Amino acid sequence: MQVEGIEQPATAGEEAVAQRVVLFDFDGVLLHGDAFELFIRDRYQRSLLRKLMVLPCLPWLLLMLPFSRRLAARTLVHVALFATGEKRYQAKAQAFASGLVQNSRRCNRDALRQLRRHQQAGDRVIVVTGCEQALVGSILGQLGLGDVELLASRLRPGWSGMRTGFHNIGANKLKALSAHGVRAWQVAYTDSLMDVPMLKPAAEPVLVNGTPKLCKKMDAALGRVVGRVEWQ
Secondary structure, X not given: OOOOOOOOOOOHHHHHHOOOEEEEOOXXXXXXXXXXXXXXXXXXXXXXXXXXXXXXXXXXXXXXXXXXXXXXXXXXXXXHOEOOOHHHHHHHHHHHHHHHHXXXXXXXXXXXXXXXXXXXXXXXXXXXXXXXXXXXXXXXXXXXXXXXXXXXXXXXXXXXXXXXXXXXXXXXXXXXXXXOOOOOOOEEEEOOHHHHHHHOOOOEEXXXXXXXXXXXXXXXXXXXXXXXXXXX
């Protein structure tokens, strides 16, 4: 009998069909390396002009680096994307994604197989990453995973070109998940201590390819032993 105003416990059948939510980080998990960093490096390698443009910034970058690597990196990104509008950026990101996926050594095959196993099991899979939205979306599309839900960092258009916007790292991942309507998840995969906020609520936090030192730090941060996997 259902009593008005009192939430009734789920039946065994309802629990059995409840869909699990599984979160995957991207860089260092599904992909070996940092996709956006590789993209920015490629922009500099292909343009002598961009290399020259960054030269006047070097003294300031060297001064800021010990205090804020993020601010220094942001400057390099803005120079790399100078005079690059939104549509042009998306085209460049898609072309770079295609080349990256063709280099099969960059893709973590074990991680991709595990993601597909979760999909086949009926789990709701969400990629939650600090990588930029258009770039990581293009990579997932090239891998045949364009239907996977994606929460990522976003650039914003500015007068000088595309600029950094929302950076989906650390506690910002929780904000992105909440805005997406996701407030509970069962499994979370990462390779980074920065994802402690995302791993803490997970019933099954999993550290991918963690060194013994990183595993100890993650265990201490979570207050419990984290799951470990070695994926190639």
